[in-house]
Amino acid sequence: xxxxxxxxxxxxxxxxxxxxxxxxxxxxxxxxxxxxxxxxxxxxxxxxxxxxxxxxxxxxxxxxxxxxxxxxxxxxxxxxxxxxxxxxxxxxxxxxxxxxxxxxxxxxxxxxxx
Amino acid sequence: xxxxxxxxxxxxxxxxxxxxxxxxxxxxxxxxxxxxxxxxxxxxxxxxxxxxxxxxxxxxxxxxxxxxxxxxxxxxxxxxxxxxxxxxxxxxxxxxxxxxxxxxxxxxxxxxxxxxx
Numbered sequence: 001x002x003x004x005x006x007x008x009x010x011x012x013x014x015x016x017x018x019x020x021x022x023x024x025x026x027x028x029x030x031x032x033x034x035x036x037x038x039x040x041x042x043x044x045x046x047x048x049x050x051x052x053x054x055x056x057x058x059x060x061x062x063x064x065x066x067x068x069x070x071x072x073x074x075x076x077x078x079x080x081x082x083x084x085x086x087x088x089x090x091x092x093x094x095x096x097x098x099x100x101x102x103x104x105x106x107x108x109x110x111x112x113x114x
Numbered sequence: 115x116x117x118x119x120x121x122x123x124x125x126x127x128x129x130x131x132x133x134x135x136x137x138x139x140x141x142x143x144x145x146x147x148x149x150x151x152x153x154x155x156x157x158x159x160x161x162x163x164x165x166x167x168x169x170x171x172x173x174x175x176x177x178x179x180x181x182x183x184x185x186x187x188x189x190x191x192x193x194x195x196x197x198x199x200x201x202x203x204x205x206x207x208x209x210x211x212x213x214x215x216x217x218x219x220x221x222x223x224x225x226x227x228x229x230x231x
Contacts, residue, residue, distance in 0.1 A: 004157075033217055042224060043204065048217030056209070056217045090157055094217070101146050101165075101208040103219055105157040 001027055004106035006091050012112045018079040021109045025072050025093030032074040033103060034066060037088040046089075049074055050096070078111075086113045116141045116207040120222035128230045133177075133192040135225050137205030140186065146208035147188045148219065149179055153201045161203075164188060175199070200229045 005024045013019050025032050034046040045058040049068035066076040072093075078085055088110050092103035121136040139145055146165050150158040162173025169181045179190045188205060202224045209218040 006157075031217055033219075043219075043221040045209075045218040045220075050217060058218070092158075092219075096217075101210070102148055102160055102163050104160065105150075107157045110155075 004091055004093050004104055006089075006106040006109050008109060009107065010110045010112075012114060013081050014114055015081055015083060017081050018077060019081060019111060020075055020077045021089055021091075021111075023074045023076075023091030023093075023106060025074070025091075026095075026104055029093035029095050029104070030072055031094040031096045031103075032068055032072060033092045033094070034074070034076050035090045035092065036060075037090055037108070038086075043090070046076065081113045083113050086111060116143075116145065116209060116220050118205050118207050118220055118222040120205050120225050122225050123223060124226045124228065126228040126230060127195045129197055130194050133190070133195045133199065133227065135190040135203050135205075135227065137179075137188045137190065137222060138186050139188060139205075139207050141207055141210075143210050146210065147179075147181065148206045148208070149173065149177070149188075149190050150204045150206060150221075151201050152204065152224075158204065161190070195227075195229045197229050197231065200227055202226045 031050045033048040047057045068074045088108045090108045092105045094103045117140045119138045149161040164181045172178045205222040206219040
């Protein structure tokens, strides 16, 4: 099976702009989660989608949003970018079948805000 | 609520020496625990998982971890370090409630492993 894919891999944006990141989960996985990774804060949970519904959300401002499509692909959007949004954004998918809650991660999108 | 603490942000070992990376967890429900590895400029790769089937869990690349409920620990070990093991390692607990998954993993701060020749 193909792994989790994320596009683009690298992105440079200017403060105040908005950005959309894309994630394609492993085939058959219906849960998609997003994380932000920074040197200072480590790995922080953004939100999780399951069957096109956001089920859980981390402690991030409303500028961070996401959605999931019927084919389980997911996008996250960050509006009005700030310098502090520079980070590696990781997408993970999970089968959530039979009590197995492990998540499989994509390579990430490195966002730099200037 | 669940949380994870990794002791030691940096660990350095010699090639061929024992690798021991420490992880302690806190969980109000029976935990699902994981170790992930991250190489520079890459995503996270699952090394192994504990899902209550066996307390000693074997993973990829010769790593294993032992779940000790009495010590609330899930330390990662490898008998003999290789240069290729140099990476950052993250311990994580699944966000759970008795109704099921919360859809997230709670990560420790990570431990960077250096391997000296």
